Amino acid sequence: MVIKVFVATSSGSIAIRKKQQEVVGFLEANKIDFKEFDIAGDEDNRRWMRENVPGEKKPQNGIPLPPQIFNEEQYCGDFDSFFSAKEENIIYSFLGLAPPPGSKEEEGETAPEEAGDVTEEGAEGEAEDEEAEAGEEEPGDDEEAEEDS
Template sequence: MVIRVFLASSSGSTAIKKKQQDVVAFLEALKVEYDPLDIACNEENRMWMRENVPEEKKPANGIPLPPQIFNEESYCGDYETFFDAKEDNSVYAFLGLAPPPGSKETVSVGQYSERL
């Protein structure tokens, strides 16, 4: 399974840049393999991301902002849901991955576990 993180390499928004950096740094700290996909320089990536974010997760204007996180084709969430999972020590469940042995996270019945 490959975690796909849709990012914008040339965002003018400091908030978006910080959110992207937070997601990437956290995945790297956990040694989770991920594929960064740039939506600023690649129209295919941008269109795929926009088409595959569920309607109920899109903002009022209909255009989801990066970072958006997927496990292969399955939508995991945006920065806010990632942040919530991080705070709850449930990032692996959020990503649809089994937690490594000895991690603080255990597989439990919860809001993210349906993807396990």
């Protein structure tokens, strides 16, 4: 079984690029066989990805953004699903793969703090995203400070 990761190699969105890099980096680091499919340069890949993401998993605008992850033809999920599975140490189940012998997932343990460098790296990226979002949502604080003066 081959894991398929649909990416956009020429994405203008830094957030999308970071998410794609995190998925690909995790799969490489854990020696999980996968193949990348570029939706930016190949209309057939883009069409296949859009048609095979289940309706209930599509965003409101109906167009799923990369990265999208499949095991052959079976939809696994998007980045948020991937990240949650990684944090809960159930990534092999998420990908539809048997966990390797001796893995935390095989033993039924789910301690995200013991997941290692990859989790910390992922949490770092999430923190940066949250900081960026928080910076956009706080202009009202400045107005309140001016009123108090």
